[in-house]
Amino acid sequence: MSDVLFHTRGRAAHITLNRPRALNSLTHGMVLRIDGALTEWERDPAVETVVITGAGERGLCAGGDIRAIHDDARDGDGTASAAFWRDEYRLNARIARYPKPYVAVMDGLVMGGGVGVSAHGSVRVVTERSDIAMPETGIGFVPDVGGTHLLALAPGELGTHLALTGARIGAADALLCGLADHYVPSASLRPLVDDLARLPVHEALARHVQAPSPGELAEQREWIDDCYRADTVEEILRRLLARGRPAAEEAAETLLARSPTALKVTLAALRRVRRLGPLERVLDQEYRVSCACLRHPDLVEGIRARIVDKDREPRWSPATLAEVAEADVEGFFAPLGERELGLADRSRTTEEVPW
Numbered sequence: 001m002s003d004v005l006f007h008t009r010g011r012a013a014h015i016t017l018n019r020p021r022a023l024n025s026l027t028h029g030m031v032l033r034i035d036g037a038l039t040e041w042e043r044d045p046a047v048e049t050v051v052i053t054g055a056g057e058r059g060l061c062a063g064g065d066i067r068a069i070h071d072d073a074r075d076g077d078g079t080a081s082a083a084f085w086r087d088e089y090r091l092n093a094r095i096a097r098y099p100k101p102y103v104a105v106m107d108g109l110v111m112g113g114g115v116g117v118s119a120h121g122s123v124r125v126v127t128e129r130s131d132i133a134m135p136e137t138g139i140g141f142v143p144d145v146g147g148t149h150l151l152a153l154a155p156g157e158l159g160t161h162l163a164l165t166g167a168r169i170g171a172a173d174a175l176l177c178g179l180a181d182h183y184v185p186s187a188s189l190r191p192l193v194d195d196l197a198r199l200p201v202h203e204a205l206a207r208h209v210q211a212p213s214p215g216e217l218a219e220q221r222e223w224i225d226d227c228y229r230a231d232t233v234e235e236i237l238r239r240l241l242a243r244g245r246p247a248a249e250e251a252a253e254t255l256l257a258r259s260p261t262a263l264k265v266t267l268a269a270l271r272r273v274r275r276l277g278p279l280e281r282v283l284d285q286e287y288r289v290s291c292a293c294l295r296h297p298d299l300v301e302g303i304r305a306r307i308v309d310k311d312r313e314p315r316w317s318p319a320t321l322a323e324v325a326e327a328d329v330e331g332f333f334a335p336l337g338e339r340e341l342g343l344a345d346r347s348r349t350t351e352e353v354p355w
Contacts, residue, residue, distance in 0.1 A: 005018050012047070028087065060109070061117060072294075103125065138166050147286075160229075176217055195208070287336070302314050
């Protein structure tokens with residue numbers, strides 16, 4: 001059985017991520033096959049809508065195959081991981097610019113690379129089961145797949161909070177943060193998909209979209225914005241601990257367990273994104289940072305602790321924020337020369353299509 005399935009029904013073409021035992025995590029081969037299908041459907045006038053879903057009951061996609069990245073960074077030279085990211089980030093950019101409605105059903109778990117193949121789409125559907133996160137700092141990595149672009153666009157400093165802590169959010173908070181567009185109860189997903197086979201997207205959605213239950217982030221905006229607008233991770237931590245609120249203290253405890261290097265690089269990346277502009281330029285930056293992470297010990301150690309040995313006791317190097325120098329952070333953004341992703345050089349501006 002293939003790890004990604006394709007079929008068409010009526011006016012809609014379907015992508016089904018099909019690794020349910022691995023939470024539909026993405027492999028390089030899956031990325032290439034999805035890109036090939038999008039090429040074919042873009043040229044097919046019979047295909048008016050593309051729909052992406054995940055097999056099984058647990059979610060759309062838990063991210064990239066980070067165990068393969070661990071092995072490549074530990075035992076290889078990182079070439080395979082860099083090649084995977086190159087094609088994955090190109091796919092993310094393509095999804096964002098796709099000329100036909102791209103409907104992402106973000107039901108269940110959607111993390112990391114799963115966000116990349118869904119949240120850049122033109123129509124993003126969440127349910128009461130949606131569980132969305134960019135948890136990269138917990139494995140010594142930095143949000144990628146255009147995640148820093150998406151999070152930098154969130155209201156106030158909500159995106160900074162989500163990027164640094166890796167906090168998981170549900171439907172209402174995903175809508176608030178701009179990671180989703182519509183709420184549809186999970187029981188209505190099959191009827192929605194059936195309607196997409198015969199109706200324009202906006203008509204199909206109108207039959208099923210509802211209002212979600214309230215989220216948590218809206219009422220936390222005041223302390224989140226105040227704490228995370230600080231210029232350094234150290235100052236963010238100080239403000240969180242000084243707030244005297246359980247949620248802020250919990251966020252501080254989370255940050256203290258994350259990779260100090262990943263936290264500082266993530267904050268620097270988010271701040272730079274606000275000056276970069278289009279997604280393609282952000283993906284170019286993320287590619288530089290991701291490739292630099294392959295050379296840093298925290299990526300291998302973080303995946304070891306969480307995925308391989310599962311002891312949940314990573315030994316970060318450096319172990320403290322104070323030991324991570326500004327020059328160390330700057331090194332993650334160094335140009336790659338001939339190895340640059342170069343998406344910004346090939347990007348094109350397209351008009352938004354009113355679906």
